[in-house]
Amino acid sequence: MNRISTYRDLGLEPDFIFNIEKCPLTEAFSVHSHDYSELVVILDGSAVHIIEGREYPISAGQVFFIHGNVSHGYKNVDRIQYVNVMFHPDQIVQLPELKLLPGFQALFYFEPFYRKEMNFKGMLSLDGEQLASVTALLDTLLEEYVRKSDGYRLMIRSYFTALVGLLSRCYVQNSGFSENRALRIAESISYLEEHFTQPLTLQELADRAYLSKRQFLREFARNFQTTPMDYVIRRRLEHSCALLRNEQLSVLQVAQESGFRDQNYYARQFRMRYGCSPTEYRERHKRGDSGEGGDF
Structure with a gap:
């Protein structure tokens, strides 16, 4: 049975939905969902991640984003350690400049959407140096969250924005553009976000996504529930x-x-x-x- 948890279960305030935990997982974690989003960074070990009825292996260096109300869990756990960041995107990730990054669009919007269709090949996997940099930022976030010194909400938003920016860069660096459908479409949306005050054509946006106009219209509507023009x-x-x-x-x-x-x-x-x-x-x-x- 899918267990549903809420931000209130975590004791979080409605105006600042944020929690970060670094923890080992020693046994299976039953399938569950929650009304907040979740960013997971695997630091060590391995397991099988179950998400929306599909399964795929995870190991150190992998990063994935889970939208609210999406069911997931873990099995075949082998000494896995991970950092789990639970948050409300509208409260924590606020800078419009992030939308200009193709890696941000891909990692936080399109990769989760195309996860099944891409057979999980669009997942972000960090190399050793990248994982060390990401872990350092996560440790800083965790320290701010635990200490809750004056201005900690501001600092958390700032450090988390830096983390999202770093992960967005890594996604582009580590992904093969032509093979990654999520990144191709994300590139087109980032271009739209940067040039929306200028004349744009459907053909131009479709070309940037390596899709026909008809395909682009369909994919855009699936993700944004509207047309590119609207x-x-x-x-x-x-x-x-x-x-x-x-x-x-x-x-x-x-x-x-x-x-x-x-x-x-x-x-x-x-x-x-x-x-x-x-x-x-x-x-x-x-x-x-x-x-x-x-x-x-």
């Missing part, structure tokens, strides 16, 4: 909210710098998403009442 519009609107706070820019300039060539089209899209015009949003922000559209 995704780009949402990113442009989010960006425009930040620009609207600068009163030196006209609404036309905001529209153009956000990637909209037509101010009327921009205004219609803005109202559909936020329920007000760009000018009204600017006035609300000026009064300190930016509403839902102001929180990103």
Whole structure:
């Protein structure tokens, strides 16, 4: 039976869902799931990881990310030691610059999604030097979490962001681009995140993912539950909210710098998403009442 645990079971506060443990596993761990995400780094030993009904071997140096509400467990355990980081991504991993890293997109979004289809060949495996660097960061995180000195939440977010950045680099360094489907699509999404204010074509994004336009549309919808165009519009609107706070820019300039060539089209899209015009949003922000559209 799948045992379900929650962040409350760990005694965590709703506004800071984070826990880190370094522990040995001496026996099988039954299949379970939880309402938080989990980053696992295997330090030593070996076992068989069971995830969503599939099994694959794990050993020292392997890193994998598990989304919330995904069932998994361990069997055939042989002196395994690992670090388990349990967290809420929206609270801990906040820097938008991470989305520009193909390795981040691949490791934390696409590899978990394509895990079965790729037969677990997209997993991150660190070499000895990489594992030592990652372990050092994990030890620092663990020390901050245990001591809980002044500003420990800030330090945890900072060190964890550094850890995610390092793992993202390692993923690209250690993966064969042409053979790794998750990384190919991640490269295309990272390009989109970096250039969403510029003209983009479906063909360009599909080419970067080494897919046909039809395949890219299907894969994009599976991962983001929307179309590439709707995704780009949402990113442009989010960006425009930040620009609207600068009163030196006209609404036309905001529209153009956000990637909209037509101010009327921009205004219609803005109202559909936020329920007000760009000018009204600017006035609300000026009064300190930016509403839902102001929180990103």
